[in-house]
Amino acid sequence: MATQFAPLTPAKLRDELLTHPLMLSIGSLGLSTFMSRSIFGVIDWRPVLICVASDILAIGMDHYFDQAPMLSYAFKTSNSEMVAIFRQAKMLLYSNAALLLLALSLSPPLTWAMVTVFFGPAFVWDFKLFVFGGTQKKTVEKKAPKNAFTIKRIPGMKAILIGVIRGCGTFAIVNSILARSFSAAPAGPSIWNPTQIIVWSTINRACHAVMADVRDFDEDWEKQVPTIPVLLKSVLRTKLLLTAVHLFTALLYSYNPYIVFASLYATVLVWALDEKSPRGLYRLSFHSQTLTAALYGAVEMVKWYTSYQAM
Template sequence: MAEIDSCELPDGDVSVLSLPRLKDELIGHPLMTSMGSLALSTFISKSVYGAIDWRPVLICVSSDVLTIGLDHYYDQTPMLHRAKSMSDDAALSVFSHARLLLLANAAVLIVTLLRSPWITSAITAVFIIPALLWNQTLFYWKSGTASNPTLNARAPLSSSGSAFVIKRIPGMKAVFIGIIRGCGTFAVVHSLLSSSYPARPHGGWMIWTPTQVLVWSTINRTCHAVMADIRDFTEDWSMQIPTIPVLLKSVTHTKFLLTIVHFLTLLIFYRNVFIVLGSVYATILVWALDEKSDRKLYRLSFHSQTLVAIIYWIAHMYPSA
């Protein structure tokens, strides 16, 4: 199986991933993405509140692994069935490791929430539940449709005609991701640190305010989600999944839109050198990557805030440099 890149099963509906790609989808990608939340949660904690607490960091990281890992695991359910039917031990081992990863992070999340105020648990639920239901059919527009066995709960909205799936709301996928990942991370950190550590922005060029972090994080995560849609443009176009690039019918038009958003962000927060650097970096990646680029290169886009956090830490450690 390791030498297979992509093929179709006899029924023509299931795409088969290579073993390395399967490992990346189920284990590598959730872990790499969670590192972004690790960087962002610690960055918000230190830059705004002047302290680092282990609880918001673990909540954000474990929530990331759970939501992204489960979404990818469900996406690969046909692969799991295929591996079982063919007794593919290598693939089954990957799924087993993925389940262990999910269970471990679920345990970490539960224990951490038990050590946190109830408001933190409520906030986490508000943001994590939509993410867990992200690609599931929640209800059907027409009565009696739910009994139709031919409908795929994870199919695009256009293919079922009446299934309501959060991810398939036209043009809103990236916005929802930005709100969940940007606002959610800030809200969790704020709920745990604001009462004990009032916002203490540094003076001069090091200044960070809650508003800056909240708005910038949400915009940044939204723009990266659009970048991910650019990455998947060919597949999404063939399935007519209503992402922003598909609705605009052009990767180039989408790039211009992202450039405008990053430029406006730069203008609004021009006094914050870190946001300026992050916006310039993100804009460069907008034009450097397209739907033909290696998927792993898009992690550079997701970790634009990680880069800003690293630069901030260096500047904070050596303020006179």
């Protein structure tokens, strides 16, 4: 039985189309900056802008198309506030597309390839790539055929793909630009190395993606979206799995206090949040790496200031 359409409030719509993409892009800002500084010892605006703009575009497009019924509703009801929000969202997408092209135009060809390989799937995340079994008759509600193939519906792969895109993809972009001019030698303590950062980032991003699926468990269960919580048939089992992964990461890199801190922080949020928690609180989980990068930056600044004072 088809679910009845329930329009969002303007505040909720603004959060979906504007606030959420911008808030999550801060994570890309922090991670790309952190990778640049900790691995290559410099901060270049090009990989940072590419990662941030790609993030806003991927998330923004996904949410924009998801809210297509709301756009029709806004026009039908002549809701000027909602129409204005959609226009602002469209401007956000256009402006970031322009910024992405600007940064890419000043980057080597390898960067274009890395964006295509790692970020390309994110841009077609919920697009119907293949439809099997012919077309269906039009109904009052436009529903995707059950046998339509989308990247989002690969069983259990959503979180893994997000982890690879955000972890490996961010490094690939940074490396494609900076490796030609700078050696991958950390400017700070030797506790950081490229492999470690890639593995940690991939695991961290994948775990947060699972947490986002915990948040959407009820809706995904109803629609039978094959996320990890749905496949495990339990939020509790998912929390136990995430706890094991975070503790494994902390043990694997026990010599790095920053990774241990991030893993323990993420573990606390695993048990503090559930499918009933407000959406905004899940941003605390997403920004575990952002917080860690900020902590690392603060420590490095204190060290620099101390050494400067001692001169």
